[in-house]
Amino acid sequence: MTVLLEREAKKGTAPARPPRRRSRALVIAQARPWLLLTPALILLGALLLWPLVRVFLFSLQDYGLREIVSGDSNYIGFGNYAEIFSNSTLWTVVLPNTVGFALVSVSATVVFGTLVAMLMASLSPVWRTIVGSAVMVAWAMPAVTGTYVWIWIFDADQGLVNETLKSLGLMNESFNWFTNPFTFYAIVALNIVHHGFPFVAITVLAGLLGVPKEMLEAAEMDGAGPVRRFFAIIYPTLKPVFSVVIILSTIWDFKVFAQIYLMPGGSGSNREVLNLGVWSYVESFGQNRYGFGAAIAVLLTVLLLIITAIYVRTLFKEEKE
Amino acid sequence: MKKRYLPIAMFAIAALGLTACSGGGTDSPTDDTLDVWIMQGTNPDTEAFFDTVGDAFTEKTGATLNVEFVQWADAHDRFVTAIAGGTTPDIAETGTTWTAEFADSGALAPIDDYVAEAGLEDDLVQGLVDSGTYDGSLFGMPWYAGVRSIIYRTDVFAELGLAAPTTWQEIVDAATVIQAERPDLIPFPVPGDAEMLTYPWVWGAGGEVSTLEGDQWVSGLDADEAREGIRFYTGLATEHGFSSAGATTWKETDLLDNFSQGTVAMAISGSWTPATVLEKAPELEGKIGAIAIPGQNGGISPSVLGGSHLSMFEGSENKDLAWDFMELMTTGDFAQQWADQTGYFAGTESLLQPTIESDDPLVQPFAEQMVDGGASLPVTPTFGAVQAKKTTNAMIQSILSGQKTVDEATTDAAAEMNDIMNGN
Numbered sequence: 001m002t003v004l005l006e007r008e009a010k011k012g013t014a015p016a017r018p019p020r021r022r023s024r025a026l027v028i029a030q031a032r033p034w035l036l037l038t039p040a041l042i043l044l045g046a047l048l049l050w051p052l053v054r055v056f057l058f059s060l061q062d063y064g065l066r067e068i069v070s071g072d073s074n075y076i077g078f079g080n081y082a083e084i085f086s087n088s089t090l091w092t093v094v095l096p097n098t099v100g101f102a103l104v105s106v107s108a109t110v111v112f113g114t115l116v117a118m119l120m121a122s123l124s125p126v127w128r129t130i131v132g133s134a135v136m137v138a139w140a141m142p143a144v145t146g147t148y149v150w151i152w153i154f155d156a157d158q159g160l161v162n163e164t165l166k167s168l169g170l171m172n173e174s175f176n177w178f179t180n181p182f183t184f185y186a187i188v189a190l191n192i193v194h195h196g197f198p199f200v201a202i203t204v205l206a207g208l209l210g211v212p213k214e215m216l217e218a219a220e221m222d223g224a225g226p227v228r229r230f231f232a233i234i235y236p237t238l239k240p241v242f243s244v245v246i247i248l249s250t251i252w253d254f255k256v257f258a259q260i261y262l263m264p265g266g267s268g269s270n271r272e273v274l275n276l277g278v279w280s281y282v283e284s285f286g287q288n289r290y291g292f293g294a295a296i297a298v299l300l301t302v303l304l305l306i307i308t309a310i311y312v313r314t315l316f317k318e319e320k321e
Numbered sequence: 322m323k324k325r326y327l328p329i330a331m332f333a334i335a336a337l338g339l340t341a342c343s344g345g346g347t348d349s350p351t352d353d354t355l356d357v358w359i360m361q362g363t364n365p366d367t368e369a370f371f372d373t374v375g376d377a378f379t380e381k382t383g384a385t386l387n388v389e390f391v392q393w394a395d396a397h398d399r400f401v402t403a404i405a406g407g408t409t410p411d412i413a414e415t416g417t418t419w420t421a422e423f424a425d426s427g428a429l430a431p432i433d434d435y436v437a438e439a440g441l442e443d444d445l446v447q448g449l450v451d452s453g454t455y456d457g458s459l460f461g462m463p464w465y466a467g468v469r470s471i472i473y474r475t476d477v478f479a480e481l482g483l484a485a486p487t488t489w490q491e492i493v494d495a496a497t498v499i500q501a502e503r504p505d506l507i508p509f510p511v512p513g514d515a516e517m518l519t520y521p522w523v524w525g526a527g528g529e530v531s532t533l534e535g536d537q538w539v540s541g542l543d544a545d546e547a548r549e550g551i552r553f554y555t556g557l558a559t560e561h562g563f564s565s566a567g568a569t570t571w572k573e574t575d576l577l578d579n580f581s582q583g584t585v586a587m588a589i590s591g592s593w594t595p596a597t598v599l600e601k602a603p604e605l606e607g608k609i610g611a612i613a614i615p616g617q618n619g620g621i622s623p624s625v626l627g628g629s630h631l632s633m634f635e636g637s638e639n640k641d642l643a644w645d646f647m648e649l650m651t652t653g654d655f656a657q658q659w660a661d662q663t664g665y666f667a668g669t670e671s672l673l674q675p676t677i678e679s680d681d682p683l684v685q686p687f688a689e690q691m692v693d694g695g696a697s698l699p700v701t702p703t704f705g706a707v708q709a710k711k712t713t714n715a716m717i718q719s720i721l722s723g724q725k726t727v728d729e730a731t732t733d734a735a736a737e738m739n740d741i742m743n744g745n
Contacts, residue, residue: 064426066425066427068405069427069428070427156567156569157584174565176570178570265570269514269570270570282711286706287705288401288705
């Protein structure tokens, strides 16, 4: 580019100096964004890229406490990956639990969050503030605290749910909700939706307030009901917002750990409720097999990248059409 | 001109920042400071205790003692990160099941020579020496030991005219009466997430957890004797209904909480727990008794001898000073005080003897259990992996929740244990 410009400058009859100066200015202009980005890129490289590379290198090793102490590396090729893929628990319990749970809780979170957002959009500013603060409280609650509250509510011997069911005569004996995988994950889903919907509600609300009122009024005049108005006007306008919300929720719900690990039986003693997060922790950190854990982390990252890529692609395709 | 100095200044600041970070790790073990990590929660008044120890240590050696308190829950991770970053303390309290694991990694220093020089070899409690020995060397200095027995409500037993059980059948008989007469109590909870409470029944029936045959570990959990013990233990819940629905997912701490709330009649519990129970529930004063875990037909069922070692890290720059501290802590007055305050047993025979002869009804049965019925789990780093994977817990919980029969669950658990321990 610069060479070309210089040649042109030589050909030109105009005094030689100004174009040359212009070309130098152009070089600087081109480099400027990169120059400005350099500090951020160096920071990202040091904080994100290097650890990522390290994790990948660990995943190719049989890396345990002994290697940590000695500092030696111990490459075994793709042995860890082979072990992961040949693990039957992964295919029969861990993946079905993780994927099924992510599907259910992401859709529940997004639907419930959107409904709350629409409620808030139709409220007066005073009430919107009140509901908004109430929603924020659920968001601000630490995951650990929230989990313990749900555990107490569903406690088998003294929990609110069992006591209520028993006093209503619907149940004769106490039932332990944590031993059955379905009821276990129903409680986790309640916990996750409760903790996750405020983010969806607030984000969607911000989008909703940007939907032109005239359009909605015009649609109403034309006889469109609330459902039609949502799918014909609000949803298409808010599509980018929904995509962000769905991608983020998917990533979070795939990685859920504390909310399961802290539940009774969730830390490995009930094998039927293992999910990817807890399983990888038990198999790697619990047993000091950091290389194996790194391999799981690499696979999880790749999996989430694929999901995100597919989702973003379909989104852009639809937009083009 | 000013501009030119800016990058230099920034580099200087960055360099300062970097050295500040690394400095925290490397220059702490200097000659006159000893860094020690101690677990929190063993002694209700840990800090006051170590203030006194620190003063005595300074008086004796002239060095300063820097004690850091670590939570049991995140201690293992902190050890690992410290090892990785080269910021280990000089000495740390290590749980008996961890010592072999850290010794295997090469992070700990052997202390045989120090022990021999101090003439302590024959005075150390054998159970703790066993768990602190790896590859023929002693890596963990016995500090304190604990053992689990049965604690029960003496007021309930007196009210119903029951005697403390001495065989497994008598446990069932007593629990049957309690179940009928005191429906507000859980007669004998069987927690589904507490492995240490399982082993007494395995050993009591003549079974083994895992034994080394040649160079292979062979789990005995699927042998007939072990199955009989596990069938009896889980049967207390599944056949007799002496447990509760909630107990299926209880940890040991949940069991203790419920005992403190006064809803439990009998429970397997550690020698260190009666004090905690009475602190939480003073109204139970005088209503708690303890017995060694009965054998199947009399005698005692062995239970796990747990506790803590003091371990010296290989990275310590002042091992002689570290040994001075170890000796101060594990022998003499401080060891005695620690045992008295915590309800654990001292790690040396000479200090243990008076405790064994004690007639305190909340001490004597535990002492009896420790001396006549103390047993050790396999001493190998791989058993730590078995514990981390919760093999035994999963076995018990799957039986309690009805997912598996005793035979299925024990077969699976034994296979998993063999896989992990033989490194497959």
